[in-house]
Amino acid sequence: xxxxxxxxxxxxxxxxxxxxxxxxxxxxxxxxxxxxxxxxxxxxxxxxxxxxxxxxxxxxxxxxxxxxxxxxxxxxxxxxxxxxxxxxxxxxxxxxxxxxxxxxxxxxxxxxxxxxxxxxxxxxxxxxxxxxxxxxxxxxxxxxxxxxxxxxxxxxxxxxxxxxxxxxxxxxxxxxxxxxxxxxxxxxxxxxxxxxxxxxxxxxxxxxxxxxxxxxxxxxxxxxxxxxxxxxxxxxxxxxxxxxxxxxxxxxxxxxxxxxxx
Amino acid sequence: xxxxxxxxxxxxxxxxxxxxxxxxxxxxxxxxxxxxxxxxxxxxxxxxxxxxxxxxxxxxxxxxxxxx
Amino acid sequence: xxxxxxxxxxxxxxxxxxxxxxxxxxxxxxxxxxxxxxxxxxxxxxxxxxxxxxxxxxxxxxxxxxxxxxxxxxxxxxxxxxxxxxxxxxxxxxxxxxxxxxxxxxxxxxxxxxxxxxxxxxxxxxxxxxxxxxxxxxxxxxxxxxxxxxxxxxxxxxxxxxxxxxxxxxxxxxxxxxxxxxxxxxxxxxxxxxxxxxxxxxxxxxxxxxxxxxxxxxxxxxxxxxxxxxxxxxxxxxxxxxxxxxxxxxxxxxxxxxxxxxxxxxxxxxxxxxxxxxxxxxxxxxxxxxxxxxxxxxxxxxxxxxxxxxxxx
Numbered sequence: 001x002x003x004x005x006x007x008x009x010x011x012x013x014x015x016x017x018x019x020x021x022x023x024x025x026x027x028x029x030x031x032x033x034x035x036x037x038x039x040x041x042x043x044x045x046x047x048x049x050x051x052x053x054x055x056x057x058x059x060x061x062x063x064x065x066x067x068x069x070x071x072x073x074x075x076x077x078x079x080x081x082x083x084x085x086x087x088x089x090x091x092x093x094x095x096x097x098x099x100x101x102x103x104x105x106x107x108x109x110x111x112x113x114x115x116x117x118x119x120x121x122x123x124x125x126x127x128x129x130x131x132x133x134x135x136x137x138x139x140x141x142x143x144x145x146x147x148x149x150x151x152x153x154x155x156x157x158x159x160x161x162x163x164x165x166x167x168x169x170x171x172x173x174x175x176x177x178x179x180x181x182x183x184x185x186x187x188x189x190x191x192x193x194x195x196x197x198x199x200x201x202x203x204x205x206x207x208x209x210x211x212x213x214x215x216x217x218x219x220x221x222x223x224x225x226x227x228x229x230x231x232x233x234x235x236x237x238x239x240x241x242x243x244x245x246x247x248x249x250x251x252x253x254x255x256x257x258x259x260x261x262x
Numbered sequence: 263x264x265x266x267x268x269x270x271x272x273x274x275x276x277x278x279x280x281x282x283x284x285x286x287x288x289x290x291x292x293x294x295x296x297x298x299x300x301x302x303x304x305x306x307x308x309x310x311x312x313x314x315x316x317x318x319x320x321x322x323x324x325x326x327x328x329x330x
Numbered sequence: 331x332x333x334x335x336x337x338x339x340x341x342x343x344x345x346x347x348x349x350x351x352x353x354x355x356x357x358x359x360x361x362x363x364x365x366x367x368x369x370x371x372x373x374x375x376x377x378x379x380x381x382x383x384x385x386x387x388x389x390x391x392x393x394x395x396x397x398x399x400x401x402x403x404x405x406x407x408x409x410x411x412x413x414x415x416x417x418x419x420x421x422x423x424x425x426x427x428x429x430x431x432x433x434x435x436x437x438x439x440x441x442x443x444x445x446x447x448x449x450x451x452x453x454x455x456x457x458x459x460x461x462x463x464x465x466x467x468x469x470x471x472x473x474x475x476x477x478x479x480x481x482x483x484x485x486x487x488x489x490x491x492x493x494x495x496x497x498x499x500x501x502x503x504x505x506x507x508x509x510x511x512x513x514x515x516x517x518x519x520x521x522x523x524x525x526x527x528x529x530x531x532x533x534x535x536x537x538x539x540x541x542x543x544x545x546x547x548x549x550x551x552x553x554x555x556x557x558x559x560x561x562x563x564x565x566x567x568x569x570x571x572x573x574x575x576x577x578x579x580x581x582x583x584x585x586x587x588x589x590x591x592x593x594x595x596x597x598x599x600x601x602x603x604x605x606x607x608x609x610x611x612x613x614x615x616x617x618x619x620x621x622x623x624x625x626x627x628x629x630x631x632x633x634x635x636x637x638x639x640x641x642x643x
Contacts (some may be wrong), residue, residue: 008430012416019418021289025323032282032316039275088324101414105475108381109431110404138278145275260383298461 006115006122009106013123022089026127030082030135037074038142041065067148068224071155074139075162075219078132083166083194086128087173091187093120094177094251095261104260113259114252117174121248124170129163136162150223158223165215168240169194171247178251181261210235212243283316290319290326299328332359333394334483334513335380340389342375349375351537352389357483357530362509364524365517367534368641373517374411376534377487380515381408395482404432407476407512411488413468415475417461421452424460425474432479439478446474450504466497473504477512484508486516490523502526521637533640540640545633552636554589555605557612559598560625567621571598574615587611601631 017023040047045062065073094117097103107116136159143150172193176186197213208214209232218236221227290311294300300307307326310318335357342350350372357363365373378384380391382403393402415424422443429439447456450470455463463471469489476484489505490498505527508514518524524531525545532542541548561567575591575598578584587608590601602608609628616623 002433005431005433008427012427015423016416016418020327021293021323025286025289025319028282028286029316029320032279032286035279035282039279085320085324101410101412102416104383104410105408105413105415105428105472106431108383108403108406108408109428109479110401110433111431142275257385260378 002112002115005111006119009111009115009119010122013119014126017123017127022127026085026089027131027134029085030078030131031138032135033077033081034074034135034137034139035142037077037139038070038146041070041073042146065147066224067143067150068154070143070147071136071139071150071158071223072220074136075158075216075223078135078162079165079216082132082135083169084191086124086131086166086170087187087191090124090170090173091177091190092183093124093174094255095181095183095186096177098261099181101260107255107259113256114248117178117248117252117255121171121174121251124174125167128166128170132163132166133159151225154223154225154227157227158219161215161219161222164237164240165212165219168212168215168244168247171244175247175251175254178254209233210239212236212240215240286316286319287311290322294322294326297327300326301328302326333357334359335515336390336392336394337380338390338392340376340379340391341387342372342379342384343387348387349537350379353534353537353539354389355532355539355542357513357515359482359513361529362514362527363516363530363532364528365515365534366521366524366531366637367517367519367540369519370536371519371534371641372537373519373534374487377485377515377517380485381406393482404479405482407479407481407484409469409472409476409484409486409489412465412492413472413475415460415468415471417459419460420457421447421460421463421467421471421474422456424471425478428475429478434479442478443474446477447471450474451500464497465493466500469493469497469501470504473501473508477508480512482513484512484514484516486514488518489516491518491520521634525633533637535641541636548636549633552631554601554631555608556629556631556635557600557602557605557608558625558627558629559600559612559623561596561598562622562624563596564622567619567623568596570615570619570621574598584611 014023048062094103097106103116107113136155140150140155169190172190173186176189177183180186180189194213197208197211198216201208201211201213201217205214205217209230214232214236218227218233291308294304294307294311297304307322311322312318314321333356337356338354340350340353341348353372353376365376367373375384379386391402393405396402396405419427425443425446426436426439429442430436434442444453444456447453450473452467452470452474455467460468460471469492473489476486486505490501493501502523505514505516509527514527516527528545530542530544531548533540543551561571571593575593578588578591587602587604588600588611589603592599592601600608600612605628615621616626
């Protein structure tokens with residue numbers, strides 16, 4: 001595998017993201033999601049007052065959320081809408097190129113299959129981590145503006161943990177996109193996996209501590225400052241990184257077995 | 263006095279939201295009009311982009327264009 | 331003449347069905363070879379195995395002059411039947427990209443891309459998006475990107491069959507020029523294209539090599555004297571033709587001179603062993619039986635006849 005060729009492929013991914021405006025609209029949507037959370041939290045009492053048919057003189061008692069709670073809410077927004085958007089945006093990562101035949105034109109050149117897969121993965125990762133940072137930072141700024149300061153360390157730690165969970169799911173998108181012909185099939189398989197793991201973690205948190213999905217819980221704890229590195233924390237990080245590596249290797253092996261579909 | 267202060271603050275806070283939504287809408291609109299072929303009628307997409315806040319442009323970006 | 335590529339007993343099975351059933355051939359350096367055969371004969375499958383896009387079930391593909399550990403793909407340039415590019419790229423960007431993937435330096439890739447786009451007549455369109463290219467332009471761009479790293483072997487799958495007549499002319503013209511510069515292997519189901527461009531042909535039929543060799547050699551080896559006879563719509567004459575066909579195999583004198591008779595409506599086509607004797611015997615017959623014919627022609631079988639015969643069985 002040559003680093004120069006890998007970079008050529010990655011640069012092509014970036015150029016594609018730029019020309020299809022993915023590089024612009026996805027971070028913008030994340031920024032919007034990030035801003036909306038503190039904003040709706042802040043104006044919730046007003047909104048309820050204006051919208052609801054409250055009896056004359058009724059006083060709404062709503063506890064003011066802490067800054068950390070607002071940020072945790074933002075993360076959970078990202079975890080749903082953000083993840084959905086990213087999965088849909090990248091669902092055709094490999095299958096699109098393979099179905100059109102564009103992949104065969106690249107794979108007859110002296111390029112390793114792993115480089116091809118890695119370039120797709122790195123292209124996803126730069127956009128994912130970038131958009132997440134922009135959105136989360138916007139949320140952090142608005143939380144400071146409307147509520148209170150949240151320290152940098154918990155903010156950063158929760159960002160990294162949530163990013164790792166996203167990385168895991170997007171790697172699954174990549175794997176399914178190599179396995180399946182259908183782009184929609186790839187997106188829904190990966191989102192289904194995310195849903196399943198999250199649900200299992202909710203039902204039996206004790207037994208699912210090792211699962212990548214428990215990273216989201218750790219991220220909420222991290223931002224709220226009540227974080228202590230338990231044994232399962234190490235496990236879930238280790239397992240997630242291992243599964244990500246396996247996903248990349250698996251995609252590469254699948255591609256090697258059948259480079260072209262057209 | 264207090265009212266106007268509140269209003270100024272509100273505008274300051276909401277402005278970025280409106281600006282981002284506006285940018286998304288413009289990009290989607292330009293892309294939609296420039297596209298040779300959209301999935302479904304172009305007029306429908308233009309209306310969706312213009313009138314469905316945020317989700318309209320996002321839906322267009324995700325589903326509106328044929329894979330290039 | 332140096333041998334460039336040796337293919338031995340290549341087999342590809344999809345489940346139970348064998349698309350390619352043990353093909354062997356070799357390609358000499360500097361020659362242009364056509365892989366000729368009807369649709370579904372296994373041409374595309376064979377070519378895809380050569381390029382590495384498909385794993386052979388059995389058999390070997392050997393490139394001479396490949397250094398140990400070197401990727402076979404670095405010696406190959408490949409143009410599929412309808413190449414798919416990234417429509418959002420410009421022609422120039424794509425060829426530079428292809429060059430970089432083949433290991434050229436940025437400056438080299440740019441230089442080559444410029445040369446090649448000029449060469450294939452896309453200099454004007456180089457900066458335009460590929461999405462707006464016509465079929466012929468895409469095929470020419472496909473040639474440029476396949477040649478960017480000066481491959482030892484240019485492999486093409488039906489390079490002109492998806493094109494309109496104008497695009498076809500353009501690409502065939504280009505290929506005529508290019509074949510002097512590198513070794514070429516291409517597949518086609520059109521004999522005419524193979525005759526126009528190639529030195530060697532490999533005719534394949536249902537996954538097997540039916541015939542291979544240098545084109546002039548095949549032409550002379552398989553050239554047969556033939557007589558064509560066209561009759562009028564005249565019942566006794568047609569009856570005679572049917573009778574004559576049957577008699578030929580029985581009659582010793584006739585079967586000694588006539589190898590084969592094909593009858594199609596009012597046409598009679600005789601493949602003969604000895605032209606003079608056959609001509610003599612036939613004209614005697616015709617005079618004696620008062621056969622009404624509208625045309626009588628003696629000549630030689632064409633490559634087309636051979637191709638139809640080899641492929642049609």
